[in-house]
Amino acid sequence: MSEMLKSEDSASDVPKTALITGITGQDGSYLAELLLEKGYRVHGLARRNASQEGVNMKNLRSIQSKITIHKGDITDPFILIQLLRTIQPHEIYHLAAQSHVTQSFTTPDHTFQVNTTGTLNLLQAVVVCGLQSKTRIYNAATSELFGGTTTPNTMLTEDSPFEPKSPYAISKLAAYWLVRNYREAHGLWAVNGILFNHESSRRGSGFVTMRIARAAASYALNLNPPNPPSSSNPPPLTLAGINMARDWGHARDYVRAIWMMLQQDSPPPWDMLIATGQQRTVGGFVEAAFGRVGVTLRWVYGPDMKVTGAVDANTGRKVLQIDPSLERAVEVPCLLGDSTLAREVLGWEPTTPFETLVAEMVDSELERLERMQ
Numbered sequence: 001m002s003e004m005l006k007s008e009d010s011a012s013d014v015p016k017t018a019l020i021t022g023i024t025g026q027d028g029s030y031l032a033e034l035l036l037e038k039g040y041r042v043h044g045l046a047r048r049n050a051s052q053e054g055v056n057m058k059n060l061r062s063i064q065s066k067i068t069i070h071k072g073d074i075t076d077p078f079i080l081i082q083l084l085r086t087i088q089p090h091e092i093y094h095l096a097a098q099s100h101v102t103q104s105f106t107t108p109d110h111t112f113q114v115n116t117t118g119t120l121n122l123l124q125a126v127v128v129c130g131l132q133s134k135t136r137i138y139n140a141a142t143s144e145l146f147g148g149t150t151t152p153n154t155m156l157t158e159d160s161p162f163e164p165k166s167p168y169a170i171s172k173l174a175a176y177w178l179v180r181n182y183r184e185a186h187g188l189w190a191v192n193g194i195l196f197n198h199e200s201s202r203r204g205s206g207f208v209t210m211r212i213a214r215a216a217a218s219y220a221l222n223l224n225p226p227n228p229p230s231s232s233n234p235p236p237l238t239l240a241g242i243n244m245a246r247d248w249g250h251a252r253d254y255v256r257a258i259w260m261m262l263q264q265d266s267p268p269p270w271d272m273l274i275a276t277g278q279q280r281t282v283g284g285f286v287e288a289a290f291g292r293v294g295v296t297l298r299w300v301y302g303p304d305m306k307v308t309g310a311v312d313a314n315t316g317r318k319v320l321q322i323d324p325s326l327e328r329a330v331e332v333p334c335l336l337g338d339s340t341l342a343r344e345v346l347g348w349e350p351t352t353p354f355e356t357l358v359a360e361m362v363d364s365e366l367e368r369l370e371r372m373q
């Protein structure tokens with residue numbers, strides 16, 4: 001039986017109402033499932049797309065009859081005011097974003113419109129609707145805020161300085177400060193969650209971890225006929241930045257932390273960092289993903305002793321090609337987080353080891369690709 005949460009402003013048995021912006025994404029879909037389990041009424045803001053359903057329902061199929069989707073764009077302030085007036089949410093989880101760092105270098109204006117102006121629209125809508133004392137707000141900040149301030153094995157905390165290195169990170173830093181400003185100026189119950197990278201089988205297909213998981217699964221299934229192995233079948237995965245190190249957790253664990261933040265008795269000012277405290281390189285992710293399908297890799301080095309690719313150590317087939325054109329205009333070499341505050345205050349712990357995360361992503365891609373064959 002799901003735990004029924006009562007509204008704080010009512011003695012009746014009315015369940016809490018939550019609004020999730022970005023409900024169709026990786027985190028939004030896991031969070032919607034969690035909130036349903038806890039007895040919430042779940043509303044989601046989702047932008048239109050060209051699919052039959054009118055919005056991207058890929059991650060929400062199993063719960064679509066239990067949630068209410070409102071079509072609209074976070075860049076449209078009027079739709080937000082109308083929506084908040086209608087549903088009067090107790091909790092808002094603001095996840096909608098142009099969330100791809102590399103993409104933000106090619107679409108900086110769009111990134112700012114969605115990530116910064118979108119956040120401003122939402123905060124101002126709460127004020128315009130007079131929901132300051134009723135509604136708690138979570139804002140999805142990111143470890144990319146720290147950017148260039150970090151060196152390998154430096155544990156970042158809530159007090160570490162920010163030095164954003166991409167339009168994405170700068171747009172999110174402005175949103176972070178908007179949240180702080182609105183809670184100071186308007187008394188909003190609003191918190192920034194500074195989340196480090198988190199992945200799952202629902203990760204978008206353009207993100208590096210999903211590209212790697214998909215490549216390992218494709219290699220195992222020997223996709224791209226004709227089937228007999230050859231040096232170019234399937235084409236090698238192209239990557240850059242294999243020495244970049246990240247602190248990777250599982251999205252399901254991270255949305256639990258997000259929910260816990262909004263259940264705290266003590267109102268902000270506080271913001272909270274969520275991370276596993278373990279760091280791996282992109283190359284390490286590649287090794288783990290191919291290892292999951294039984295393939296040991298041998299790295300190949302150029303004359304300058306830089307890695308140029310990787311081959312299957314058993315067959316010599318090329319599985320990875322370094323492509324410098326994929327490098328970000330400015331790289332963030334490493335990110336590693338210390339989530340002591342979350343562990344102490346929320347009692348939150350990550351539950352999914354790195355190897356389990358990678359295995360889940362590769363296995364899910366194997367299943368998906370097998371279904372398509």
Ligand code: NDP
Pocket residue numbers: 021022023024025026027028045046047049056072073074075094095096097098099100114140141142143194195196197198199204
């Ligand atoms: P996703 O990219 O999977 O989801 C982003 C969501 O935002 C999607 O639902 C997308 O809709 C929606 N969206 C994009 N543009 C708009 C718009 N203009 N109006 C309304 N909705 C829009 O991201 P994640 O779930 O991985 O991340 C959730 C949040 O957490 C994001 O803000 C991200 O920046 C942040 N974050 C994520 C981290 C991670 O490692 N995953 C780390 C730190 C922070 P559609 O389905 O139509 O594309």
